[in-house]
Amino acid sequence: MNRDDNEKKSDLRQHGSDSRSDSHHSQVTRREFVATVGTVTSAAILRFPIFADESLTSHPHVQNTTTYQLVPVSLQINGASHQLSLDPRITLLDLLRDGLALTGTKKGCDHGQCGACTVLVNGRRINSCLSFAVTHDGDQVSTIEGLSQGDELHPLQSAFLEHDGLQCGYCTPGQICSAVAMLNEAKAGAASYGSTDTGSSHPVRLTVAEVRERMSGNICRCGAYPGIVQAIQSVYEKL
Amino acid sequence: MNPFAYERADQVETVLEALSRSPGARFLAGGTNLVDLMKNGVEQPTHLIDINRVASLAAIQLLPHGALHIGALARNSDTANHPLVRQRYPLLAEALLAGASPQLRNAATNGGNLLQRTRCCYFMDPAFSQCNKRIPGSGCAAREGLNRIHAILGASDECIATNPSDMSVALAALEAQVRVRSTAGERTIPIADFHRLAGTTPELDTNLQPGELILAIELPKNNYATHSHYLKVRDRASYAFALVSVAAALDLDGKKIRSARIALGGVAHKPWRSEDAEQVLVGKEMSIDLFQAASEKVVAGARPHAHNAFKVELARQSVIRALSVAGGLA
Numbered sequence: 376m377n378r379d380d381n382e383k384k385s386d387l388r389q390h391g392s393d394s395r396s397d398s399h400h401s402q403v404t405r406r407e408f409v410a411t412v413g414t415v416t417s418a419a420i421l422r423f424p425i426f427a428d429e430s431l432t433s434h435p436h437v438q439n440t441t442t443y444q445l446v447p448v449s450l451q452i453n454g455a456s457h458q459l460s461l462d463p464r465i466t467l468l469d470l471l472r473d474g475l476a477l478t479g480t481k482k483g484c485d486h487g488q489c490g491a492c493t494v495l496v497n498g499r500r501i502n503s504c505l506s507f508a509v510t511h512d513g514d515q516v517s518t519i520e521g522l523s524q525g526d527e528l529h530p531l532q533s534a535f536l537e538h539d540g541l542q543c544g545y546c547t548p549g550q551i552c553s554a555v556a557m558l559n560e561a562k563a564g565a566a567s568y569g570s571t572d573t574g575s576s577h578p579v580r581l582t583v584a585e586v587r588e589r590m591s592g593n594i595c596r597c598g599a600y601p602g603i604v605q606a607i608q609s610v611y612e613k614l
Numbered sequence: 615m616n617p618f619a620y621e622r623a624d625q626v627e628t629v630l631e632a633l634s635r636s637p638g639a640r641f642l643a644g645g646t647n648l649v650d651l652m653k654n655g656v657e658q659p660t661h662l663i664d665i666n667r668v669a670s671l672a673a674i675q676l677l678p679h680g681a682l683h684i685g686a687l688a689r690n691s692d693t694a695n696h697p698l699v700r701q702r703y704p705l706l707a708e709a710l711l712a713g714a715s716p717q718l719r720n721a722a723t724n725g726g727n728l729l730q731r732t733r734c735c736y737f738m739d740p741a742f743s744q745c746n747k748r749i750p751g752s753g754c755a756a757r758e759g760l761n762r763i764h765a766i767l768g769a770s771d772e773c774i775a776t777n778p779s780d781m782s783v784a785l786a787a788l789e790a791q792v793r794v795r796s797t798a799g800e801r802t803i804p805i806a807d808f809h810r811l812a813g814t815t816p817e818l819d820t821n822l823q824p825g826e827l828i829l830a831i832e833l834p835k836n837n838y839a840t841h842s843h844y845l846k847v848r849d850r851a852s853y854a855f856a857l858v859s860v861a862a863a864l865d866l867d868g869k870k871i872r873s874a875r876i877a878l879g880g881v882a883h884k885p886w887r888s889e890d891a892e893q894v895l896v897g898k899e900m901s902i903d904l905f906q907a908a909s910e911k912v913v914a915g916a917r918p919h920a921h922n923a924f925k926v927e928l929a930r931q932s933v934i935r936a937l938s939v940a941g942g943l944a
Contacts, residue, residue: 446620463620463662466649486650493717499691502717505649509620510642510664557716565695568711568852591852592715 446509452477453521461508468492468503471518479519479548490593493549494518500556502592519548522555530613531555534606542597550593554607557589562614581611616658624667629827630797636661637824643687644721646714647730655740656731656748671725671829674698680835686725686828690781691716693724703833705842705863709784712846715853725828728782728792728808731819732775732883733855734764746772747816754816762921763857766913766929768882773816774919777809777884778855784844786885787861787877791832796825802832809884816883838863838875845936846879847928856880858929862936864900871895876912876937881929888912891933900941902934909933 445460452475461470468485471477471494483491485504492504495517522529531551534540541547561579567588570579579585586604595603619636623629633639639661642648651657665671671687674696682698693699694710714722736742736755744753756764756774764774782805791802809820822828842863848854859879865872874895878886891911898904909930916926938944 443617444619463618464615486653487646487715487718490715490717499720500717501721502646502715505646505718506721507620507642507645507649510645510666512622553717560716565691566700566707566711568708568846588852589716592717594853 448509448512450508450511450513451515453517459508463507463509465508466504467494467496467506467508467511467516470508471503471516477518477520480552481545481548483546483549489546489549490553491546491549493553493593495552495556498556498559500553500592517552519552522551529555530610531558531606534610535603538602538606538609539599540602540606541599546593546595546597546599550590550595550603553590553593554603554610557586558607558611558614561585561589561611581608583608615652615655616660618659619661620664621662622664622667624669626668626670626795626827626829629663629665629668630795630825632663633825633827634797636663639663641665641725641827643723643726644689645726646718646722647726651731651738654738656738665827677832682833684724684831684833686728686830687723689720690714690722690724690727691719694719702835702839703784703788704839705787705844705861706781706784706833708842708844709780709859709861712844712856712859713780724781724831727779728785728828728831729820729822730779733778734775735760737775747775747812750815750817757919760921761919763855763880764919764922765882766916766918766922766925767878767886768811768884769917770812770814770816772814773812773883775812775816775883776880777819777882778879779885780844780846780856780859780879782809783859783877783879783885784861785831785833786887787842787863787875788833788836788838789875791834792828793830793832794822794826794828796823796827798825800829805885806887812883819883836863837865837872841866841940841942843936843940845932845939847932858925858932860929860932860936861885862933862940864895864937864940866900866941869899871898871900871941874908874937876908876933878912878929878933881916881925886912888933890914895937900937900943902938902943905934905937908937 443462446463447460449458468482471480480494481491483489487502487505492502493500494503496514522532531554561581564577564579569588583604586607621632623632640659642662642664643666648657668687672685674684674688677683684693690710694707700707734756736745737747742755744755746752746754754773761774765776785805790805792808793802807821810818844861846856846859848856856879858881861877863875874892876888876891891908894908894911912933913926913930918926
C-alpha cells in the first residue's frame with residue numbers, strides 16, 4: 376500500500392513505535408492486519424460513473440431540481456487533497472468506498488446504528504453513512520487506512536491484535552477509528568453518561584464500564600468486546 | 615434518494631434569504647435524523663440549505679441575569695461537555711450524554727435534536743400505508759399493531775407516537791425557551807409549547823412555523839444544579855432509545871423541598887412535564903413515601919396499549935428512583 380508523502384500526522388499517533396519489539400512483531404503475523412488496496416493521490420480518478428474531476432460551475436441555487444446537480448467540494452483524506460464535483464446525495468461513506476477505493480471503512484447498517492462506518496473528521500468521530508460528502512468542504516478526514524505508517528501499525532491496531540479484539544474483523548476499522556478519538560476525548564476529560572463526576576475536565580479514569588459506555592456506538596456481532604476493551608485500556612495507560 | 619438542490623449559507627441573513635427564495639427548502643445541519651429519513655424515503659426534500667458553517671449559531675455563553683444561551687448549531691457532544699453546562703445545568707449534560715452514541719452526538723446539533731422525529735416503526739417505513747403523521751387521514755398502524763415503544767400519556771386516536779429526544783426532556787424540566795427567527799422577526803417559544811401533542815394534527819411535530827430558523831436555546835438561572843438526575847430506562851445498557859426516562863430536579867433547603875421539576879420521556883408525543891406531581895413535593899421533607907405519592911400523580915390517566923402496559927408501572931417507579939438519586943437518598 377502506498378502512502379502519500381504529504382500525509383499529515385494529526386493527533387492520531389499517540390506515541391512512537393518504541394512499545395513494539397521484534398517478538399511482538401512475529402506474534403502479529405498470524406492474524407496479519409490486511410491493509411486495503413487503494414492508492415490515494417491528489418489527482419484521484421473517482422470510480423463513480425457520474426462525476427468528473429473538473430469543477431462544474433454549479434451556482435448556489437438550482438431552480439430545476441429534476442436535473443442532477445454536481446457540487447464542488449474540496450477535502451483532505453488521510454493527508455491527500457481532493458477537489459471533487461459530487462452529487463450531493465453521496466454520503467462520505469460511499470465517497471470513501473466507491474469513489475476512492477478506500478474500502479477499509481465498512482458499511483454495516485448505513486443508518487447510523489452500528490458504527491462500522493466510523494471515521495474521523497477534523498479529529499472527531501462520526502458515522503460517515505449519515506453525512507453527505509458535500510458538507511465536508513475544507514474538512515480533514517482520517518480513515519483506518521490513514522492510521523498506519525507503511526508497515527508500522529498504529530498502537531491501537533497492534534493492541535487489537537495482541538488482545539484478540541476481533542474475530543471476523545468487519546466492525547474493526549470502525550472500532551479502531553472510534554477508539555482513537557475516544558482516547559483523545561477521555562484524555563481531555565470528556566464526560567459520559569453514568570460517570571459520577573460531570574464537573575471535572577481531568578483525564579478520565581477508563582474503567583471497563585467507562586470504555587464500554589464510550590465505545591457503545593460500535594457494535595460487534597462476534598462479541599469480541601472483552602478483547603476490544605482490553606486493547607483500548609492497554610493503549611490508554613501508556614498515554 | 616430523490617435528487618435535491620443543495621446550497622451552503624454561512625450567515626443567518628443569507629440562510630433566511632435562501633429560505634424565502636425557496637420556501638420548501640429544509641435546513642441541513644448534522645443530518646443524523648434527516649439523512650436517515652431521506653434514506654428511508656420518509657423525507658424527500660427537494661432543496662437543502664447546509665447551515666453547518668453558520669458559526670454565529672454555535673456559541674454557548676452567559677446572558678445578562680445569569681441565563682445561558684446555547685446555540686442551535688452547537689453539537690450535542692460539545693454542549694454536554696461545555697463547562698457552563700456541566701456546572702450550571704448538569705441535568706442537561708446528563709440527558710445529552712444519555713442519547714444516541716458518541717459518533718452521533720458529535721454530529722447532531724441542538725436544533726436538530728429539538729426537531730428529531732419519532733422512531734415509530736410504522737412512521738419510519740413508507741411501506742406501511744397507515745400513518746397519519748406521514749399521510750394525514752390514512753390511519754394509525756401502531757394502535758392495533760406493535761406498540762411497545764409508544765405513548766401511554768396524552769395520545770390521540772390518530773397517533774400514539776412518542777418523542778424520542780432525551781435533551782428535550784431535560785429542557786422541559788429546566789423550562790427552557792427556544793429562540794427562533796424568520797424574515798418577520800425574532801420570538802421565543804417556551805419549551806412546553808414547542809413540541810405538540812398529536813391531537814388531530816399528527817403531521818405536525820412542533821409549533822415552529824415555516825420560514826423560522828432556530829437560533830438558540832435559552833436556559834433560565836435556577837437552583838437545580840446540585841440535586842438533579844436524568845434516569846434513562848432502555849432495553850440495552852447504552853445506545854438505545856428510552857422506554858421511559860425521567861428528568862428530576864430538586865431545589866433543597868436541607869431535606870426540605872423548595873421546588874421540584876419532573877419531566878418524562880418515552881411516554882408521549884412531547885416531553886411530559888408533571889406539575890401535579892411537583893406540587894405534591896413542594897414544602898415537604900424528602901422521603902420515599904413522598905416520592906411514591908408524587909409518582910402516582912405522574913401516571914394518573916395513563917392509557918396503555920396492547921404491548922406497552924409495562925410502561926405505566928415502569929414510569930412510576932422510575933420517577934421514584936430519579937427523585938431519590940437527585941435528592942441523594944439513593
